[in-house]
Structure formats: C-alpha cells, structure tokens
Amino acid sequence: MNARTRDPVSADEYLREIIREMEGESTAPAARMTVDRRGFLKLTGLAGGGLVLAFCTGTPAEGAAAASAKDFVPNAFIKIGRDGTILIYNKGPEIGQGIKTAFPLIIAEELDAKWSDVVVEQAAVNPAVFGNQSAGGSRSIPSSWDQLRKAGAVARSMLVSAAAATWNVPAAECTTRDSAVLHGNRKLGYGALAAKAATLPVPDAATVKLKERGEYRLLGKWYTGVENRKVVTGKPLFGIDQTLPGMKFAVYEKCPAVGGKVRAANLDEIKKLPGVRDAFVIEGNGKTTEVMPGVAIVADTTWAAFEARKKLRVDWDESAASKDSWSELVKRAGELGKQPVGATTTVAKGATPEALKAAAKTVESYYTYQFVSHAPLEPQNCTAWSHDGIIEFWAPTQTADRALTTVAGALGVPVEKVKINQTRVGGGFGRRLMNDYVCEAGAIAQRFAGPVKLVWTREQDMTQDFFRPGGFHALAGGLDAAGKLVAWRNHFITFTTDGTNPVSGGNLPEQEFPAQNLTNYQLTQTMLPLKTPCGPWRAPRSCSVAWVIQSFLHELSAAAGRDHRDFLLEVMGEPRLLEGGLNTGRAADVIKLACEKAGWGRKLPEGHGLGLAFHFSHAGHFAEVAEVSVDANKKLRVHRMVVVGDIGPIVNMSGSNNQCEGGVTDGFSTMMGLEITMENGRVEQSNFHQYPILRIANQPKVEVHFIQSDNPPTGVGEPALPPVAPAICNAIYAAIGHRVRTLPLTKEGFSV
C-alpha cells in the first residue's frame, strides 16, 4: 500500500461531503467537472465518416463504443444505427431505483424515439464526459433532467434538419414522432436519416427547444425495467457475478472493533490451507471509507477463502479501537434527556421557555431510535485487476464517479491509471456511496498478480457497515386553550466522531419541520462520543427524525383532543415556500389526498386504527396513512398503507410506484424489528437470524398516488420512506391507545 499522494481528508469529512452532494449543496465535487453549458455538446469528427458529439470535453465520446461508419452517434448518450436501432447509454448506477430505465426514457422523450426501438447499455465511468455518475440523495433525476433532455433534443434537432434538407423544406415545418421525421405525407425514419444527420452542424444545446410537458408521449406511463429479462434469467449483471479468466477469490478480515490494527496473524498456516494462493497483511490508511488494517486471503474459490478465514487467527492491537457500548449510550442519553436543553443551541426562535410555561397544556416525551445496518442483499464485493500499468475495477458502487479519485488516492496511483466498470448493484440504500470495498479490492490487487474478486461475508457486511445512527429526543410541546400548537422544544442527543460535528445522518438542521411553521421553536443538541462508523442510510436523518417529529405532533393533537389531519394542516399553515424547499401548499395537498384515499375518519373495528404522517425530504412531499390492527398480545398487522407523493411529473409510473411500495416495506421492516447494537466496540448482530428483515406474509397492501404538480421532477428512491414509521405508530395509538416511543417496535413488546 503506497502512501497517499493528496491532502488527507478524514472519513468523517468524506461522509459529510457525500451528504452535501446528495442534498445538492456540494462545494467540492470529487471527480466532477463543472458543466459549461456553452460547451455542453461539441462536434468532433470520428474516423470512418461517422460523427461524435461529445459532452463537455470536445473529444470523441469515450462512453460510446466505437461507432462504425454506418452509425449516427450524435453524442455520448445516443447511437442510432441505419437499421433504426437507437442505442442509449445510461450513465448512472442502477441500484434498484430504476435509473437504467428512467434516464433513457428522458432522452427518448426529447428525441421522440419509439421506446421499442431503444436499446440501453451502461455507459463507461467517465465524469468528464457524462457529468454526475452517482446515485444518492434521490438526486439522479433532478440533477440530470436538463442534461438528458438536451442530449435528446439536440439529436432530434439534427435529424429534423437532415430530413428538411432532404425534402428541401423548412425545418420548422417538420415534426417528429415514433423515431421518424414527418412533413405532410412524407416520413423518414431516424435510421434512414442517420448518415445525413451526421454531416450537419450541431446546434447550441442552450438554444434547442425542449418539449412542453403537454407534448410528452413517453414520460409518465408504465414501463418495465430494461434489464428485467436478464434479471429473471440469471444473467451475470451484478458486481459479484463478474468473472475474468484466471480470476481468484479474496476475503479481507478487519478488526471486529473498528480501528484495531494487525499485530500478528498466522499467515504461514493459512497459506498452507487447501486452495489458498496467498495471505498477507494490509496496513491500510486508517480511513473507514478507504482501507482499514486487515488480512487478505486469496484462494481458488470463494468457499476456500471463506473456509481459510475461519482458521485465521489475528492478534489485534485494539488500543485505538472502538469500545462503543449501546447500552451505556442509552443510559447516558437517558440522563442527559432529563435536561430540557442541550450543550449547544441550534435554533432559538421566539420565546419557547416562556411560551411553554404559559401554555394551557404541555406534553413532554422522550423518544429513542436504534442504529440500523443497510444490509443490501448483495454483500459488498469488487473485482480488481492490476494490469498494463492500470488498476481496473468491476464495482457495484453508487458513486462510480467519486470512486475514481477515492481509489486513486487510497492506492497512491494517478487517477488516469484507474479504470472503473460500473455493474448493476444488488441494493444500495446508501451503503455503496462509500467505496471502501473498492479500495480494499484495489489494495489486494496491488499485491496479487491477476484478477481478484473480493467478497465480504454476510457477517462482515452487517457488522462493518456505516450505520444509520440511533438517537434520542427529549421533547416538549405547548398547546393554547384552543388546542393550537404554540411552542416546541427539542433537546436532541446524537453522536460525534470528530468532537465537532454530528455523525453522518445524525444531524438535525435548523430548517427541519416544524421550525419554520412555529413562532416559538427551540432546538438544542448534545453529542456523545462514538467510534462506530455512521453513514447515509435511505433518506438520511429523515428516516429517523420524521418518526419523532410526526409521532410527537400526533401526541400533541391527541392531547388537544383534535383531529390529527386538521391539526397537521393547521401547523403547516398558509401555502408558502419555506427555506430548504418545503412547500406548505404541496404538503397540504398530499395530506388531504392521503386522508381522502384512506377514508380518514371512517368507523373502524375494535383494535383497528388509522395513522397519518407527513414528511418532506429529498424535494419530495409525502403523506401516508396506515391502517393497522393490534391484538391483546400486541401482535401488529399493517393492513394497508396509502402513499401520496408530489415529486412533480413522473418519469416512469411503474418505477415510481415500485420505489414507494419498497419504501413502505423497508420503513415497516426497519421500525418493526431491526436493530444494530454494539458492546465493547463489536456489533452484536451478524446475520439475518438476528436482523429479521420483513417477509412476504407481513407485507401490507400499498396504494400509491401521485400529485403530478407543475414543479421540476425530483427523485423518489427515498422520500416515501420517512412517513412510514410515524404513520404506523400513530395508527397503533389510534387502535389501542399505546404511544410508541422506542424503536424498533419489538422493544415495546410488539410482534408481527
């Protein structure tokens, strides 16, 4: 392992930067080039008489396979063959969010392509050509919307010009539809126009007319995933499926308590085991997001490597390793939570202490939620091969663009010597925003001749994660005589690794609802030291704090004896845009529709209840109503979840619905019984028997409705998840009068 060649950036800072990037506030993109709109698309000649219009760079599109003389390659995203086949390159990582279908649909819409003419391939990882090539923060659609539309529109404009020149008519008189240009009764397919279009000048992307929403023919309909057939026939799509000639298989063992170093290991014994090719210590650079110290074992099969790992004995130096104890942290937070205010003040708006004193009624509550793991079903893995002066990777990563510079820095090689091939990803959920497993595979490949596939065991994947942090909230709310919410106080107890900033996903920003909706709002914070790595987990921060905020609001409305829908709408207030993007009008619209669809206020059988919650995150406004029943033994059944979201216009209705359905299942699964605990720095859950992800029998019926407002389209991978837990807990209260204040629900005696 070579020394790093760039300024060290702490793992903490790396994680914060990822969050900033995901929230669209990045100041220093790692491997990005700023998109110069004037240089958006530049024409470049290509050998063989074809044409390449490269994005950003002005060089031939590295993303496109070499175009033959018969193809029309208007830019790095599109290649049109003379047979009319339209090849569209998907630049983003497919992690289950459906982007490999959604991105090409956006291009095809502006191109006016017939969807059945379109073939999709994965683009090369080259942010200089494609711009952003990551999947996080539900940012894919909003951050690439204009870029992809223009890529399609420029190509369409050139095809129209080619047809107009052929017919000798004004381009303005031509229209397009279903991969063809039309003029009167005349029609020329894109395939027939390809050669001619290739000879024409490329229009400035800034001047190309984009479609009005009413002109859309493709977007908003129901499309099945472009790789579905490959998925259901078992084709080698995923990172873990990559196979190279002569490839060997590796495991990498790190200290079970994060931060431990290798003092010694029985390498000689391991090397003699059947099927083992090599075993060696990797010192690492001490960054959890890159390479921590450990022992690599390379073997002929994954199984041989796993078996050898069982016999590996490492003497760990744990002097600097984590000693974190969840049970101790819970105790300390409980003590701290007795204080109404914390060590630092985030927001002090109005006169909260006085308002609480003057309130007709006050409610105080203490909420606790757990650490959770990402547990994507495809364990972390990466294939790496050091050859011909470069290191090449086949990586199931959410941040292929960032991986280039991260890996180069970690391995001490120039970024030009790193090549990353993007594979399909067997579940992201935020875990693969970090590229530690890619760096590890690279560190092993630097020491071993030939291609190596590193695979983590499930136990490693579950215990060596960047966890969604747990947290604690000591809340007080005040109601006036009319039952109106007049004051809100929150002492938020969270964690810090660097002593200055909250851990990734463990912050509560000053703008968070209902800060801007109330006159008296006080938010203070106390941080407990922590070494356990934390990171973004599906809807970071929102995935936990929405439960607290929306549950406590329901406590308050119940204390006021008021209907929760009315109470929530009153807190939301008049329609207006708040800092951070929450639009109270859009919020009210989704709340009202969710209640309408769920039959809010109807009479329910004994033991049944409806619960409502709203949350705004990732630019999405979502309201959800849960219908549950709870029996005398606290056995919970979630019968139905109504999801109403406003994310602007929908790109793919099937994909968007699927994300919401999955968000409900994930949200319910996580709140129900999933919990990561650590003692003496060691995570106590190792596999699915201790981490009971929801099974099919407990799947609620999910109904999804979208309000397709005239706002820019935004992402849907995350924002449907945060309202799930509070909606279910509010429904439990409605059903049996029990207020859940600790997650997971198993902590309070519930089961499914």
Next chain:
Amino acid sequence: MAALKLRINGKEVSTDVDPNTPLLWVLRDSLGLTGTKFGCGMALCGACTVHADGNPIRACSTPVSTVVGQAITTIEGLAPSESKLHPLQEAWIEHDVPQCGYCQAGQLMSAAALLAKTPQPSDADIDAAMAGNICRCGTYQRIRAAVHTAADKLAKGKSA
C-alpha cells in the same frame, strides 16, 4: 478434492472440488453459473434457492456431495428455452417486479417449486412457500401478484 458428476439444468457436468463445498460455490465459482446468488451463507435469505429433484433447497448450505445423482435446476435452467420463458419469468417482467433484482432468482425458484405442486396457490400458500426468501427492496406485493398471474397463465395454457 474429489471428482463429482452432477446433473445441472439437464446436462451432466464434472467438477473436481472438496465434497463439502456448498453447491452454491460450485455453481458460481467452478461452473460459472452465477445466476444463483450468495446472500447470507446460512439458509436465511433464500437468494441461493435452486431445485434438487424439483424441491427448493438453499444451495449455500447444501454440501455438493449430497446432491450427486439429483437433478439440479438453477435459474439459468428455469426457462424451457432461450426464446420461451417460464410463465413466472414472464409474469415477473410484466409486473415489473425487480428493483435491484438480486433476490429475484431465488424468489423465482421458490415460486416455481410452489406452482409445480400447487398450481392455483392461495395467498396463504404463497406466504408459506416464499417465507424463506428475503427481498431487501420490498417487492413482495408485486411478487404475490406475479405468482397469481403466472398461475393463471399456466391454467390457461393447460386448458387451451
């Protein structure tokens, strides 16, 4: 190490492996059949589900020596031919079931074993047969719908 003869997707194959090696790793690493997935290694998630003489088994926890002489079917062998998919595969595509897709090979193999024995399964039948398969993305609602659709397709195919 031992030379073993296996019958996989209708073909006889020979492989030289430690007889205790789980079938999963023989399929994936020795035979290049990577459609069967590694998820947990403890028969907890069902991602590695294959058929042995028609019965769904967890390949990650099945020593390869124990399936010698049995007919093994993997996801690569579920479709009758390259051009003709199994009705479940068709239904999975129509319902757009997959999100990340990683669990779906195992889901399909469990569902195929169910339909082979119970051509018109109730929801309770589906719950029982699919209980061993985790979908981390949460596609259960579509899985259930797709199983029912496939059952209908099979019934129509037989009556036609």
